Amino acid sequence: MTHEHDDHHEHASELSEMQLRVRALETVLAEKGYIDPKALDVIVETYETKVGPHTGARVVAKAWSDPAFKRALLEDGSKAVAAFGLMNRVGDHLIAVENTPQTHNMIVCTLCSCYPWEVLGLPPVWYKSAPYRSRAVNDPRGVLADFGVTLPAGTNIRVWDSTAETRFIVLPMRPAGTEGWSEEKLAGLVTRDSMIGTGLAKNPKEA
Amino acid sequence: MDGIHDMGGMHGFGKVEPEPNEPVFHAPWEGRTLALNRALGYTGIWTIDQTRYGIERLPPDVYLSSSYYRKWEIRLENLMVEFGLIGADELKAGHALRPGKPLKRKLMPADVPNTLTRGSYSRPASAPARFKAGDRVRTKNIHPQTHTRLPRYARGKVGMVEALRGCHVYPDTAAIGQGDNPQWLYTVLFDGRELWGESSDPSLKVSIEAFEPYIEPA
Numbered sequence: 001m002t003h004e005h006d007d008h009h010e011h012a013s014e015l016s017e018m019q020l021r022v023r024a025l026e027t028v029l030a031e032k033g034y035i036d037p038k039a040l041d042v043i044v045e046t047y048e049t050k051v052g053p054h055t056g057a058r059v060v061a062k063a064w065s066d067p068a069f070k071r072a073l074l075e076d077g078s079k080a081v082a083a084f085g086l087m088n089r090v091g092d093h094l095i096a097v098e099n100t101p102q103t104h105n106m107i108v109c110t111l112c113s114c115y116p117w118e119v120l121g122l123p124p125v126w127y128k129s130a131p132y133r134s135r136a137v138n139d140p141r142g143v144l145a146d147f148g149v150t151l152p153a154g155t156n157i158r159v160w161d162s163t164a165e166t167r168f169i170v171l172p173m174r175p176a177g178t179e180g181w182s183e184e185k186l187a188g189l190v191t192r193d194s195m196i197g198t199g200l201a202k203n204p205k206e207a
Numbered sequence: 208m209d210g211i212h213d214m215g216g217m218h219g220f221g222k223v224e225p226e227p228n229e230p231v232f233h234a235p236w237e238g239r240t241l242a243l244n245r246a247l248g249y250t251g252i253w254t255i256d257q258t259r260y261g262i263e264r265l266p267p268d269v270y271l272s273s274s275y276y277r278k279w280e281i282r283l284e285n286l287m288v289e290f291g292l293i294g295a296d297e298l299k300a301g302h303a304l305r306p307g308k309p310l311k312r313k314l315m316p317a318d319v320p321n322t323l324t325r326g327s328y329s330r331p332a333s334a335p336a337r338f339k340a341g342d343r344v345r346t347k348n349i350h351p352q353t354h355t356r357l358p359r360y361a362r363g364k365v366g367m368v369e370a371l372r373g374c375h376v377y378p379d380t381a382a383i384g385q386g387d388n389p390q391w392l393y394t395v396l397f398d399g400r401e402l403w404g405e406s407s408d409p410s411l412k413v414s415i416e417a418f419e420p421y422i423e424p425a
Contacts, residue, residue, distance in 0.1 A: 022236040022280055024301035026243060028293055032307030034250065035314065040242035042319040047241065048231045051323065091325025093372070110215030110358050112259055113275070118325065122241070124229050128275045130220040137215045137360060137413050138403050146223040156410045161215065163356045164392050164416035165255075165328040166372055193225075 052121035055086050056169055057190035061183040064174040074098060091118055098171040103156045106197030107168045108136035114162035116169050120192060137161060147198045170197040177204045208352055211267035216360040237276040244279055249314040249322050252290060256382035260354040261286045330389035332374035337419055338393060342368045345425035354382030357421045365425045366397040377418055391419040
């Protein structure tokens with residue numbers, strides 16, 4: 001497959017086709033009384049400005065700082081995140097998986113695009129793309145190389161295929177040299193990709 | 208169904224290409240498409256599995272050559288027509304030609320914040336779980352023509368039950384309008400070599416979330 005067919009290379013022709021097509025669909029659905037376009041505005045604004053990986057980063061930073069929270073998070077992700085109070089409500093079935101020097105975790109959805117929206121926002125295009133969905137389960141080290149990440153020799157890789165309504169977030173390893181850092185400062189080291197498992201948390205020097 | 212969506216382990220799609228500073232939406236119509244899907248989902252006319260099955264039934268060439276939200280848009284048009292809620296003639300006209308049908312509810316702006324939380328898919332169980340953590344199981348070699356969440360690469364493979372995740376809505380029936388049919392859900396762990404043979408990375412383990420009907424004792 002050539003790159004011109006990749007998900008994230010939007011063609012001008014598709015762009016104008018889709019603008020017209022979506023406008024027609026929205027008009028029909030509004031005129032039929034099925035939707036309120038103002039509600040659509042609120043949804044778009046929410047995903048553009050409110051929901052995102054900053055929430056997951058706060059969860060990870062707290063887990064790094066608070067051993068009791070970390071235990072609770074690994075025991076029941078939904079319950080621990082709800083108790084943290086970053087969001088009004090947290091959906092069920094959130095599972096946090098911990099990276100260790102022995103095991104690196106990576107999350108994928110080979111069948112569609114399942115992703116923990118509430119804590120990470122909407123998934124990036126690459127997460128939903130054929131290259132990632134096809135290769136994560138049989139060549140995760142190759143995928144990591146695409147992200148410029150090499151794991152130390154001897155690290156095992158564990159891939160979680162999100163084939164049901166359970167949702168996964170990776171708890172990356174806390175970088176060395178961050179002793180005594182505040183949760184807020186630590187959250188700045190937690191990248192979206194580190195919570196999917198295609199990256200590592202940033203070094204203090206990169207922050 | 209053994210469709211193009213079931214991509215785990217396929218070759219030839221090339222490198223993963225992360226986009227630096229990727230925007231949430233690449234064009235306004237993408238945001239509208241996501242919002243339309245959310246707003247229609249709120250009305251309760253279909254299950255999440257019916258919408259996934261709607262994507263899987265796109266012709267493979269359309270699936271592969273369309274961007275993510277283009278697939279969502281076409282799926283939404285198709286489902287609305289399939290459920291008899293709009294006509295193809297109305298899509299073509301770009302306007303309603305007949306009054307809408309009554310729906311259970313309609314998403315209003317003030318309700319949006321409360322609809323962003325995922326619902327629970329847990330359901331009461333009608334029988335005890337058949338397996339427990341540590342059990343060796345084999346996934347079934349099934350090829351249903353309709354929606355399933357057992358990926359092809361993990362069929363007929365021996366793994367270990369790692370965790371019991373509760374009793375959940377069963378996608379295979381929910382996708383075709385045959386009800387929740389709750390089933391126990393397990394995380395089942397496989398060695399890379401069981402899935403990919405001798406050439407597999409020996410340090411690789413892969414898990415799937417497997418509903419009880421997908422597995423049997425090994």
